[in-house]
Amino acid sequence: MKILIVEDTKKLAQSLADHFDLAGHSSSIAGTVEAANELVLLTHYDIMLLDIMLPDGNGHTFLRSLRLQKIAVPVIVMTARSEISDRIDLLDIGADDYIIKPFDIAELEARCRAVLRRHGGGGYTNIMLGNIELSPLTAELRTPAENFKLRNRELRLLEIFMNAPNILFTKEQLTDRLFNISESVNENTIEVYIARIRKKLIGCNMRIETLRGIGYRLTETFLPK
Amino acid sequence: MRKPISLRWRLLVPLIITAIITSALLYFTMRQVTKQAVQATQEALLEKAVTSILEQTRFTENNVEIDLPYNIFTMLGAISEDKVYYRVDLDGLFLTGYEDLRLKNLTVDNEYIFFSSTIFRGVKLRQATVQQLFLVNGKSRLIQITVAQTQLFQEAILRDMSRNAGVIGISFFGFALLVALLATRSFLRPINSLAGTVSRRGAHDLRPVKGPTPPELMPLVLSLNGFISRLTGTLRQTETFIAEAAHHIRTPLSLVKSESQLALRKSKSSENRKHLHNIIESVDMSIRSAGQLLDHALVLYRSEKIDEKRLDLAVVVQHVADNLQPAADLKDIIIKTEIINNGDIFVMADRVLLEVALRNMLDNAIKYSNPDQLIFVKMVLDQNFVRIIVLDNGRGIKGVKTKGIHKRFKRGSNVDDVIGSGLGLAIISEICIILGGSFILKNNKGVGACAILQLPVC
Helix, strand or coil, X not given: CEEEEECCCHHHHHHHHHHHXXXXXXXXXXXXXXXXXXXXXXXXXXXXEEEXXXXXXXXXXXXXXXHHCCCCCCEEEEECCCCHHHHHHHHHCCCCEEEECCCCXXXXXXXXXXHHHHCCCCCCCCEEECCEEXXXXXXXXXXXXXXXXXXXXXXXXXXXXXXXXXCCECHHHHHHHHCCCCCCCCCCHHHHHHHHHHHHCCCCCXXXXXXXXXXXXXXXXXXXX | CCCCXXXXXXXXXXXXXXXXXXXXXXXXXXXXXXXXXXXXXXHHHHHHHHHHHHHCEEECCXXXXXXXXXXXHHHHHHCCCCCEEEEEEECCEEEEECCCCCCCCCCCCCCCCEEEEEEECCEEEEEEEEEEEEEECCEEEEEEEXXXXXXXXXXXXXHHHHHHHHHHHHHHHHHHHHHHHHHHHHHHHHXXXXXXXXXXXXXXXXXXXXXXXXXXXXXXXXXXXXXHHHHHHHHHHHHHHHHHHHHHHHHHHHHXXXXXXXXXXXXXXXXHHHHHHHHHHHHHHHHHHHHHHHHHHHHHHHHHCCCEEEEEHHHHHHHHHHHHHHHHHCCXXXXXXXXXXXXXXXXXXXXXXXXXXXHHHHHHHHHHCCCCCEEEEEEEEXXXXXXXXXXXXXXXXXXXXXXXXXXXXXXXXXXXXXXCCCCHHHHHHXXXXXHCCEEEEEECCCCCEEEEEXXXXX
């Protein structure tokens, strides 16, 4: 997925870009309306994350001009304002969704997926490993035996493994990625989700391996012929 | 502190006192005039009597002949039950009549009629006395004639007149009181009209007060308009402040959270991860508090500048539910909306405030729900009200003291382990008051909590 982050706070923009890069996406940063406009005209983006208060203009005007130019890039507005009327205005002028700062990166990713799903999924590629295929956009897992619709946490967990096959993840790392810090999660909770995915991977040549006392990793197994 | 006297009483009291004094004066004047008129009539009759007797008095050589005109006495006696007395003296010696009738001492020069009042045999009399000198055989003789009459008729007339004057006085007082009340009402009408115009306005109506105003009230209207203008300016500043505060608080927090999450993701050391956990937890608490405080400030600001519109409730509820679904997805929670009574439900409300209330209700439901659960949002129409019910399968409020739970910074005793500011329920309750509705938080029949927001429909 190719993302344009329009945000004047450079450090925040870079931080968001790092998150997306780590998740295997490609991102560009624009700190002004002018820079954003140039990038949009030059390059195709799958989604745009747009801040409202920018040094050389505001997001409202920029978004309106994009829509007037028939540029239909999906836009998620990142607003610091609580004013719902602002957000309603943004939706009216062509924003696809909005998220109030500060946000959880997982929520931002979820919103990006939801918006892209509504737009037909352009730019979001499926992940294929062995004989399984994961569609993060539709939360579908295709195996030779069956197609499964995954719950959100199952999807995110499998996505972590499929984006980094053979890489070892500790329970703590997985818990941090899957759960909110404030949620009370015990050590066994992650095992519940691992078990659910393992059940779906029965008969596939990919499996989640447990390294006792260390963690888990997704590995390819060779099925008997 | 002494309670200030109302304008109504300030006006009414002097008018009532004036009416009482005027009525009393009217009563006494009428009584006095009547008394004087009756007395003048009696004196005229007595004068006629004494002059008639005097005219009928003749002197011969050594005698004096007095012809008492009985028609005069008959006339005097005919009036009511009054009695008539007379006395004639010659050269200071009693001649005829009632000797015990007291004689007024007159000088010789007094040749006119003299009236006086006296007590005769225990009865009050009014008497007329006349004297005249006659020259008989070269010798002057002084004759003195007195006629007196009781005053029963006069007293009867006075009693009747007093009664009538009393009735007239009381009637006048009643009329004056009515006029005073009407005058007070008329005087206060422009003030009441002005108060009505201002009080009928919606809280958001901050236009200057216009319309015909008496010149005396213009300073008040000008001051009021000045105040409205200052209030509008303050509200505008508040709005700007809230927006800027939100930007300046939320953006750095976003960075802290994002960077902490990145660091956590990259960190391999369990010690560092522990520290980062603490940082993210604190940031989440700050985010929560900042968000709720800004929401609360927004509610306070909007309550002064409420923008009521006819809203399709299902659309608003669905919009909020859709917007929160990605957040709920993170816990594999599904939000299901349902309208129990088919058909459109419209409410007259400020959309911003309504959405803040709904968002807080749903946010609480997501926050306290266990993963993989359903949250139901139902809309039930009940006559003139609609109930928006949010049902979750979380920990509920069983065994929790709910007294004061709607107050600011108060939280239930069973939620210490969940990040929160204690403002969510206070915000919902305050919005309810502004929108003319009510809010109830109770336990579900099974597990979880049931939050009910009731609003009037239009």
